[in-house]
Amino acid sequence: MNQTRLDAGFDASTSAEVIRTRGASVRFGERLLWSGVDLAIGPGTFSAILGPNGAGKSTLLKVFLGLQPLASGTVNVLGAPAGAARRRIGYVPQRGGYDRTIRIRGIDVVRLGLDGSRWGVPLSALRARRTREAVAEVVDLVGATPYADRPIGELSGGEQQRLVVAQALVRRPELLLLDEPLDSLDLANQAAVAALVQRICRERGVTVVMVAHDVNPILPFLDQVVYVAGGKAVVGAPNHVITTATLSALYGARVEVLRASDGRLVVVGTPEAPALHADRHAG
Amino acid sequence: MTATLAILAWVPPIVGHPFMRNAFLAGTGIAAGCGAVGYFVVLRSQVFTGDALSHVAFTGALAALAAGVDLWFGLFGATIAVAVGMGLLGRSGRADDVVIGSVFAWMLGLGVLFLSIYTSNSSGANGTAGVSVLFGSILGLSAGAAAAAALIGGMILAGVFLIARPLLFASLDEAVAAARGVPVRALGIGFLALVGLTAAETTQAVGALLLLGLLAAPAAAAHQLTTRPFRGLALATTLAIGAMWVGLAASYVFPSVPPSFAIIATAVASYAGASALHHASSRGSITRGHRDGTAAPRSEAIDV
Amino acid sequence: MTVTLFDYPFMINALRAGTIVAVVSGAMGWFMVLRRQTFAGHTLSLVGFPGAAGAILIGLSPAFGYFGFCVAAGVIIAMASPPVGSALYSEESAVIGSVQAFSLACGFLFVNLYHGNLNGLTNLLFGSFLGITNGQVLSLLAVAVAALVALGLIARPLLFASVDPEVAAATGVPVRSLAVAFLLLLGIAAAEASQITGSLLVFALLVLPPATAQVITARPLLGICLSVVLGVAVTWAGLAMAYYTPYPTGAFITTLSFAGYVAARGIRTLSARTGTGPAPMREALT
Numbered sequence: 001m002n003q004t005r006l007d008a009g010f011d012a013s014t015s016a017e018v019i020r021t022r023g024a025s026v027r028f029g030e031r032l033l034w035s036g037v038d039l040a041i042g043p044g045t046f047s048a049i050l051g052p053n054g055a056g057k058s059t060l061l062k063v064f065l066g067l068q069p070l071a072s073g074t075v076n077v078l079g080a081p082a083g084a085a086r087r088r089i090g091y092v093p094q095r096g097g098y099d100r101t102i103r104i105r106g107i108d109v110v111r112l113g114l115d116g117s118r119w120g121v122p123l124s125a126l127r128a129r130r131t132r133e134a135v136a137e138v139v140d141l142v143g144a145t146p147y148a149d150r151p152i153g154e155l156s157g158g159e160q161q162r163l164v165v166a167q168a169l170v171r172r173p174e175l176l177l178l179d180e181p182l183d184s185l186d187l188a189n190q191a192a193v194a195a196l197v198q199r200i201c202r203e204r205g206v207t208v209v210m211v212a213h214d215v216n217p218i219l220p221f222l223d224q225v226v227y228v229a230g231g232k233a234v235v236g237a238p239n240h241v242i243t244t245a246t247l248s249a250l251y252g253a254r255v256e257v258l259r260a261s262d263g264r265l266v267v268v269g270t271p272e273a274p275a276l277h278a279d280r281h282a283g
Numbered sequence: 284m285t286a287t288l289a290i291l292a293w294v295p296p297i298v299g300h301p302f303m304r305n306a307f308l309a310g311t312g313i314a315a316g317c318g319a320v321g322y323f324v325v326l327r328s329q330v331f332t333g334d335a336l337s338h339v340a341f342t343g344a345l346a347a348l349a350a351g352v353d354l355w356f357g358l359f360g361a362t363i364a365v366a367v368g369m370g371l372l373g374r375s376g377r378a379d380d381v382v383i384g385s386v387f388a389w390m391l392g393l394g395v396l397f398l399s400i401y402t403s404n405s406s407g408a409n410g411t412a413g414v415s416v417l418f419g420s421i422l423g424l425s426a427g428a429a430a431a432a433a434l435i436g437g438m439i440l441a442g443v444f445l446i447a448r449p450l451l452f453a454s455l456d457e458a459v460a461a462a463r464g465v466p467v468r469a470l471g472i473g474f475l476a477l478v479g480l481t482a483a484e485t486t487q488a489v490g491a492l493l494l495l496g497l498l499a500a501p502a503a504a505a506h507q508l509t510t511r512p513f514r515g516l517a518l519a520t521t522l523a524i525g526a527m528w529v530g531l532a533a534s535y536v537f538p539s540v541p542p543s544f545a546i547i548a549t550a551v552a553s554y555a556g557a558s559a560l561h562h563a564s565s566r567g568s569i570t571r572g573h574r575d576g577t578a579a580p581r582s583e584a585i586d587v
Numbered sequence: 588m589t590v591t592l593f594d595y596p597f598m599i600n601a602l603r604a605g606t607i608v609a610v611v612s613g614a615m616g617w618f619m620v621l622r623r624q625t626f627a628g629h630t631l632s633l634v635g636f637p638g639a640a641g642a643i644l645i646g647l648s649p650a651f652g653y654f655g656f657c658v659a660a661g662v663i664i665a666m667a668s669p670p671v672g673s674a675l676y677s678e679e680s681a682v683i684g685s686v687q688a689f690s691l692a693c694g695f696l697f698v699n700l701y702h703g704n705l706n707g708l709t710n711l712l713f714g715s716f717l718g719i720t721n722g723q724v725l726s727l728l729a730v731a732v733a734a735l736v737a738l739g740l741i742a743r744p745l746l747f748a749s750v751d752p753e754v755a756a757a758t759g760v761p762v763r764s765l766a767v768a769f770l771l772l773l774g775i776a777a778a779e780a781s782q783i784t785g786s787l788l789v790f791a792l793l794v795l796p797p798a799t800a801q802v803i804t805a806r807p808l809l810g811i812c813l814s815v816v817l818g819v820a821v822t823w824a825g826l827a828m829a830y831y832t833p834y835p836t837g838a839f840i841t842t843l844s845f846a847g848y849v850a851a852r853g854i855r856t857l858s859a860r861t862g863t864g865p866a867p868m869r870e871a872l873t
Contacts, residue, residue: 065462067461067462086462086463086464089462091458091459091462091463092459093456093458093459093462094458095456095458098455099328101679102326102455103506103507103509103510103515104326104451104455104510104511104512104515105510105511108510108511108512109455109456112448112451112452112455112456112459112460113459115448116448116449116451116452116456116460116463116465117448117449117452117460117463117464117465118448118449119445119446119448119449120444120445120447120448121444121447121448121513121516122448122513150510151510164456164459167456167459168459325680325681328680330680330681330683330684331626331680331684333684334684334687381620381625381794381798384625384626384629384790384794385790385794385795385798385845385848387790388787388788388790388791388794388795388841388845389841389842389845391713391787391788391841392713392788392791392837392838392839392840392841392842392845393838393842395709395712395713395834395835395837395838396834396835396838396842398709399709399833399834399835399838400834402705403833411705413705413709414705414708417695417708417712418695492688492691492695493688493691493692493695494688495684495685495687495688496684496685496687496688496689496692497688498684499680499681499684499685499688500681500684500685500688502681503681503682503685506681539699539700540696540699541695541696541699543692543695544692544693544695544696544699547688547689547692548689548692548693550685551685551688551689554681554685
């Protein structure tokens with residue numbers, strides 16, 4: 001797929017790297033969550049962070065955002081220590097969906113991504129116009145224009161998800177971090193949002209790092225996989241990482257990767273629970 | 284036209300009386316702060332926190348009276364202290380409805396104990412202080428007290444407007460706001476302190492038992508009428524002030540009607556009206572249900 | 588022969604009324620706590636306050652007002668509300684807050700209109716044991732018996748519907764009708780309890796003894812009996828204390844039942860740490 005670009009990013013010390021970690025580890029009190037994580041993510045690539053529940057995938061994202069300190073090792077994001085370049089990163093965290101009775105428009109939620117951290121109330125008329133245009137543009141990009149004026153609580157899961165992606169994009173970030181954005185969507189919406197993210201990556205050159213529970217909706221788009229399990233991480237191309245040999249070595253237990261008849265990958269035999277990468281949202 | 288003239292004819296008599304002038308001055312400031320704070324209280328689903336703080340206001344004020352101290356120490360001290368305490372304890376522990384309700388009830392019981400101590404100690408008093416704490420005493424404010432109340436109300440209003448945007452962000456999208464550098468936790472605690480201050484303020488106007496009405500109803504009405512956050516904030520403030528003015532005027536025209544009743548009744552009526560308007564207007568449009576597999580709405584256990 | 592409080596007819600009536608009310612509240616409240624409808628119960632009793640004050644205003648006994656308004660509110664809430672166990676959204680909280688404030692405001696208006704004094708107001712809000720007539724005791728008893736019989740009839744399907752509404756509905760239990768019926772009964776219980784503890788403090792009898800019982804045991808029959816016993820105990824103790832001091836009944840009953848609840852929680856937490864003790868009803872987190 002994008003093999004050459006992957007190789008260049010994987011083994012490089014190129015200054016164009018978007019994210020670079022060396023020997024990173026995170027500790028929660030006594031417990032060492034993971035350690036010895038070396039990875040490099042190149043510009044404009046689409047990477048996924050995979051692994052079983054509790055492995056520390058979301059934590060890795062928080063490390064990139066500078067919200068979680070490392071116990072050891074280094075992390076550089078956009079050429080600066082993690083947390084310094086926040087303005088250039090768009091973040092779509094895990095959410096349970098908005099309360100059905102919240103009466104704030106979707107477009108206002110998107111707008112918060114632009115100026116929500118500024119004190120006071122918006123006053124300047126000139127800035128208002130520029131803000132409106134920026135917001136309208138990004139809402140159009142995600143295809144949410146028909147319903148962006150409705151209260152966000154009334155929208156469906158897929159519609160809300162598009163709007164939160166828009167919120168993350170409104171500042172035109174160079175890096176987009178998403179934490180299980182497809183998790184609570186049905187299959188059709190998973191495909192649609194995955195395609196949207198892919199489009200943003202390729203057309204806008206935004207580097208995308210997505211934590212996913214199920215790799216299949218995004219498998220065709222991936223340049224690189226970071227598989228976190230058993231306190232370690234393996235980084236590489238999908239067809240190198242998601243294999244019986246690699247994952248068994250990672251888990252330290254007999255794990256099998258099967259390819260279903262429709263091409264989907266299924267991982268069975270993981271120590272926690274059989275991580276069925278398919279059929280999670282069927283029905 | 285004649286209706287307007289008839290209403291305007293009441294204005295000179297109303298402002299002619301010092302106690303009414305004081306009431307309007309204090310009431311406007313109090314209502315402004317209450318409406319603005321209330322907008323976010325409703326947005327953040329913290330109405331029960333407001334309820335808890337109103338009980339604290341009652342007990343704190345009466346504890347001060349029973350101890351022979353100035354009412355204000357107990358009123359303001361207790362509400363702000365408890366509010367900040369709730370903020371510091373919050374999130375790390377979600378108390379369930381039985382625990383919260385039990386603490387409410389126990390505090391009310393304590394409060395009425397203090398009330399009895401106070402009324403039996405001060406044998407000369409005819410219990411008006413107790414009624415004032417319960418149901419407000421806006422018509423009994425001195426010019427100085429009214430000015431102070433208006434000033435504090437104005438400060439609350441300014442405070443809300445200052446933190447409005449980051450608070451909105453933190454309320455809707457906590458994780459993203461935190462990632463963006465918004466001090467979510469500090470804002471939450473600071474906001475609760477504002478709620479406590481508002482509860483204490485509003486007790487003077489409508490009493491501890493009724494202040495929840497002025498906090499929640501105009502704000503909820505604003506939420507029904509508009510989905511634009513800053514308009515909603517302004518609308519909540521305006522509706523609260525409107526309820527205050529109408530209530531005060533009504534209690535002037537009908538002296539046997541206590542002002543706190545009139546104010547709360549107007550506020551609740553505005554909420555009912557706004558709800559009716561909203562439901563009527565949305566019945567015409569085709570409502571798109573949650574057709575596709577969706578995320579479950581975030582259920583709200585009673586979380587302070 | 589020393590004169591005790593039992594020598595006074597009004598105290599005897601107060602104890603009788605208190606016992607009846609505690610029994611009803613203990614039984615109804617057990618289900619209410621199970622169904623997580625404690626705030627519905629609180630709101631129902633608050634609505635009784637303007638009812639009672641309104642009744643006094645037009646010259647009736649407050650009991651009429653309590654019963655009329657509480658039961659009506661129960662029916663309205665039952666018609667309007669979502670199924671058991673659903674969470675409270677921000678809108679619903681605002682509605683409940685507004686209803687509570689408006690009820691209290693109306694009650695205050697009525698008290699003002701009949702020129703009631705602070706004492707009268709305090710009695711309605713925080714309870715009183717004075718002036719309970721034989722007739723009132725009899726009517727409380729009659730209503731209590733009817734309500735308890737009704738509860739006994741629906742108890743088992745109600746338990747099923749409360750714990751597992753979907754499975755119950757699937758096996759033919761009329762979950763929705765039971766919900767309505769229960770709220771009606773709850774209105775009756777709230778009205779009864781209000782006459783002893785006052786409208787604001789029904790938590791003391793409707794919630795705290797049952798909640799304490801549920802902390803101690805998970806078994807329904809034992810729990811209901813325990814809830815009733817605890818309720819009667821705090822009512823008797825509270826009435827005695829109120830007799831000997833100038834303070835309102837509700838304050839004592841609240842404090843005692845709250846203390847009992849905290850003690851039970853504390854003991855449960857300690858015994859959980861040491862690994863002993865029976866399984867509690869619900870793992871309420873703090």
